[in-house]
Amino acid sequence: MKTIDAVLRDVPMFQGLTPDELVLMAGCATNVHFDEGAVLFREGDSADVFYAVRQGAVALDVFVPTRGAVTIETLEGGEVLGWSWLFPPYRWHFDAKALTPIRATAFDGACLRDKCEQDPSLGYHLMSRFAQVMIERLQWTRLRLLDVYGYGAAG
Amino acid sequence: MPEVETRVIEPDGLELLVQALVDRKFRVLGPTVREGAIVYDELDSAAELPIGWTDEQAPGKYRLSRREDEARFGYAVGPHSWKQFLLPPKIRLWRARRDNGSVEVIEESNDDKPLAFIGVRACELHGISVQDRVLLEGRYVDRDYEARRKDAFVVAVNCFEPGGTCFCVSTGTGPKADAGYDLALTEILDGTHRFLVEVGSERGGEVLHALESRPADETDRTAAAAAVEGAAQKMGRELDTTDLRGLLARNLEHERWDEVASRCLTCGNCTLVCPTCFCTSVEDVGDLAGHEAERVRLWDSCYSVDHSYLHGGSVRPSPRSRYRQWLTHKFGTWHDQFGESGCIGCGRCITWCPVGIDVTEELTAIRATEEVGREDH
Amino acid sequence: MATALQAEPRAAEAPQPFRVRTRRRETHDTWTLRLEPVDGVGLDVRPGQFTMVYSFGVGEVPISFSGDPRGPLVHTVRAVGAVTRAICDARRGAVLGIRGPFGNEWPVAEAAGGDVVVVAGGIGLPPLRPALYEILRRRRDFRDVALLYGARTPDDLVFRRELERWRARGDLQVEVTVDAAVEPWRGKVGVVPKLIEGARFDPAATTAFIVGPEIMMRFSAQALLDRGVPPSCIFVSMERNMQCGVGHCGHCQLGPTLICRDGPVYRWDVLVPLLTAREL
Numbered sequence: 013m014k015t016i017d018a019v020l021r022d023v024p025m026f027q028g029l030t031p032d033e034l035v036l037m038a039g040c041a042t043n044v045h046f047d048e049g050a051v052l053f054r055e056g057d058s059a060d061v062f063y064a065v066r067q068g069a070v071a072l073d074v075f076v077p078t079r080g081a082v083t084i085e086t087l088e089g090g091e092v093l094g095w096s097w098l099f100p101p102y103r104w105h106f107d108a109k110a111l112t113p114i115r116a117t118a119f120d121g122a123c124l125r126d127k128c129e130q131d132p133s134l135g136y137h138l139m140s141r142f143a144q145v146m147i148e149r150l151q152w153t154r155l156r157l158l159d160v161y162g163y164g165a166a167g
Numbered sequence: 168m169p170e171v172e173t174r175v176i177e178p179d180g181l182e183l184l185v186q187a188l189v190d191r192k193f194r195v196l197g198p199t200v201r202e203g204a205i206v207y208d209e210l211d212s213a214a215e216l217p218i219g220w221t222d223e224q225a226p227g228k229y230r231l232s233r234r235e236d237e238a239r240f241g242y243a244v245g246p247h248s249w250k251q252f253l254l255p256p257k258i259r260l261w262r263a264r265r266d267n268g269s270v271e272v273i274e275e276s277n278d279d280k281p282l283a284f285i286g287v288r289a290c291e292l293h294g295i296s297v298q299d300r301v302l303l304e305g306r307y308v309d310r311d312y313e314a315r316r317k318d319a320f321v322v323a324v325n326c327f328e329p330g331g332t333c334f335c336v337s338t339g340t341g342p343k344a345d346a347g348y349d350l351a352l353t354e355i356l357d358g359t360h361r362f363l364v365e366v367g368s369e370r371g372g373e374v375l376h377a378l379e380s381r382p383a384d385e386t387d388r389t390a391a392a393a394a395v396e397g398a399a400q401k402m403g404r405e406l407d408t409t410d411l412r413g414l415l416a417r418n419l420e421h422e423r424w425d426e427v428a429s430r431c432l433t434c435g436n437c438t439l440v441c442p443t444c445f446c447t448s449v450e451d452v453g454d455l456a457g458h459e460a461e462r463v464r465l466w467d468s469c470y471s472v473d474h475s476y477l478h479g480g481s482v483r484p485s486p487r488s489r490y491r492q493w494l495t496h497k498f499g500t501w502h503d504q505f506g507e508s509g510c511i512g513c514g515r516c517i518t519w520c521p522v523g524i525d526v527t528e529e530l531t532a533i534r535a536t537e538e539v540g541r542e543d544h
Numbered sequence: 545m546a547t548a549l550q551a552e553p554r555a556a557e558a559p560q561p562f563r564v565r566t567r568r569r570e571t572h573d574t575w576t577l578r579l580e581p582v583d584g585v586g587l588d589v590r591p592g593q594f595t596m597v598y599s600f601g602v603g604e605v606p607i608s609f610s611g612d613p614r615g616p617l618v619h620t621v622r623a624v625g626a627v628t629r630a631i632c633d634a635r636r637g638a639v640l641g642i643r644g645p646f647g648n649e650w651p652v653a654e655a656a657g658g659d660v661v662v663v664a665g666g667i668g669l670p671p672l673r674p675a676l677y678e679i680l681r682r683r684r685d686f687r688d689v690a691l692l693y694g695a696r697t698p699d700d701l702v703f704r705r706e707l708e709r710w711r712a713r714g715d716l717q718v719e720v721t722v723d724a725a726v727e728p729w730r731g732k733v734g735v736v737p738k739l740i741e742g743a744r745f746d747p748a749a750t751t752a753f754i755v756g757p758e759i760m761m762r763f764s765a766q767a768l769l770d771r772g773v774p775p776s777c778i779f780v781s782m783e784r785n786m787q788c789g790v791g792h793c794g795h796c797q798l799g800p801t802l803i804c805r806d807g808p809v810y811r812w813d814v815l816v817p818l819l820t821a822r823e824l
Binding site (some may be wrong): 014018058068069071072081082083084085086088111150152156158159160161 | 626665666667695698701709721723724726727730731732733734735737738742747756757759760762
């Protein structure tokens with residue numbers, strides 16, 4: 013079985029981190045798995061982790077009265093799930109549900125924040141990677157804001 | 168090259184020309200004065216020509232005035248062009264009938280008399296040729312245009328009195344008719360009023376021989392050449408046409424578009440008077456019972472918001488983009504689409520613009536900033 | 545005076561009567577019609593081409609061919625205006641008018657030997673289906689083939705049964721995503737460009753065909769470029785106000801081109817300067 017830092021090397025987002033940094037991060041990580049249908053977290057709950065999804069698909073849901081659970085995004089192997097652990101008040105904004113059995117690495121938020129405080133270089137590298145993920149998701153969200161399929165679709 | 172047959176007719180010979188064409192079952196069309204302008208209309212007699220009239224033209228201005236002579240063609244061009252006869256502003260393309268679930272489409276046939284145009288300017292010959300390229304010489308032939316165009320008899324008249332907005336010398340389309348006519352006249356007013364006639368086709372020669380004429384001599388030829396040369400010297404406008412296609416393609420975001428859009432009313436006058444503008448739209452109409460339907464084709468203009476309508480809205484909602492579309496098409500992308508310029512230098516768009524926008528000025532302004540840019544480097 | 549004239553291709557000006565043979569509902573606003581000529585003479589329509597579809601007395605609109613190039617005339621129409629609504633309402637046995645086909649085609653043959661990525665957004669899948677039929681008919685001539693399809697919601701997906709059949713083939717990657725979903729949707733939620741990031745193809749040997757709203761095509765092309773697909777190997781289908789279909793009416797101009805004549809399929813490197821100029 014692979015050590016956790018070996019597992020972390022395969023996470024696309026962590027590409028380019030030094031072996032030392034991966035070891036530091038591995039100290040805050042545990043491998044987890046969820047059954048299909050399991051709830052990884054719920055809106056309003058304390059956000060003390062994030063997940064690097066290795067296998068499976070997760071739905072980010074929000075419950076809308078009269079519509080039910082609306083899925084706003086799905087995330088799959090290779091992607092990271094959760095950034096509410098980064099800043100206070102550390103609370104989840106959406107529900108996360110396993111659409112399939114999930115294999116993931118869970119990171120303890122408080123532990124990682126602490127390591128980042130102590131090692132600003134790790135902090136910078138990690139933050140810049142999260143920023144990239146956030147920017148990409150923001151851009152895709154903006155694209156969906158346009159509701160391009162509502163009008164003006166080619167055909 | 169064989170010598171072009173040239174002969175001379177008297178002013179009265181024009182009456183015989185009109186009658187010769189009427190006799191040959193043509194619908195004869197030519198210039199005449201109506202509502203303060205020289206327009207193209209049906210001629211019953213050469214007496215209806217604008218005898219002794221001329222036009223004064225400037226950006227946004229057109230006025231008729233009397234000449235001191237009896238010239239028949241002593242003006243430049245009016246608001247009309249021959250496209251209104253070749254590509255009429257409104258025609259029915261077909262009718263359809265629906266009975267018991269079957270539909271029959273009946274294409275409109277054109278049984279009109281062939282057309283004869285008297286007084287076609289050199290620029291207008293080029294204008295007709297530009298529309299031929301679009302409507303006849305691509306992959307598809309426009310049936311109605313073809314029917315009107317194929318037998319049209321063209322009597323060109325070389326210019327000796329160009330207008331204040333003319334620039335055919337710059338566009339290489341005048342003032343002398345070079346091709347595309349059956350007969351070409353040059354009006355000579357050097358004391359003896361007469362017309363030099365050049366033959367451009369076999370049937371042109373046949374019509375000329377039905378008139379009273381005499382062979383042209385050297386004096387006639389020199390006088391005719393001088394008249395045309397005089398016109399070339401009197402162009403109201405000039406335009407540097409060097410690579411306008413590239414110039415416009417490079418300047419789609421030029422600030423001049425905003426400036427001209429602040430003056431342009433997007434009325435579409437320039438597209439209506441332009442002899443080459445060919446945009447049309449169709450209207451499908453049906454009766455209430457759902458048995459009869461027809462398709463009508465109408466002139467359209469790229470200045471209308473609906474011209475670029477796509478479900479949800481217009482592609483070119485701003486006046487800036489619509490003016491740019493017209494100008495860049497006429498002088499630039501026309502080359503890409505049809506292998507030549509869409510402008511013939513007739514100046515109508517300048518004269519008939521209600522706010523006097525001058526295409527030569529607009530193009531010069533855009534070119535000027537590129538030249539300034541080059542000097543800086 | 546006489547001018548040299550060329551022969552006029554058939555069906556350019558007057559609509560030819562076609563009868564609706566079958567009519568299938570795809571979504572709440574989209575229908576697929578199978579049409580057959582009343583006079584018995586069918587049309588040879590290539591993938592990527594469109595016809596002008598006329599509803600008696602109502603009007604005429606350009607609609608992309610969505611069927612098998614070896615089969616009958618098939619159009620998939622979304623009811624967005626008066627004419628498309630009338631066409632969608634045409635019942636079995638009703639007669640519609642057809643002019644065309646017009647325009648150029650997808651370079652399917654040129655893509656052989658490499659990978660193909662077909663990217664569809666919304667009602668953009670129907671114009672791509674004829675190309676997919678051709679590719680699947682000669683599947684061995686291609687390496688990896690992917691269909692990446694995005695729509696607004698699961699209810700807006702067209703050709704659902706066919707998508708399942710394609711998925712079951714095993715030699716076609718089929719990835720479907722929607723902008724938003726409620727249960728029972730268990731598929732992807734997200735935008736089409738994200739599918740491009742995850743799809744299996746060799747960017748250096750890939751030809752991509754994209755159809756969808758212009759913005760979706762721009763983002764998708766960018767995602768392909770980001771993965772290293774050369775701009776000259778990306779093709780998109782454009783739409784403007786096509787009216788005559790034969791390059792005579794001037795409505796479908798896109799800069800130096802006429803979409804009905806030079807398009808609707810454009811190579812990305814040719815198209816980019818025209819898309820970046822606003823309101824062109």
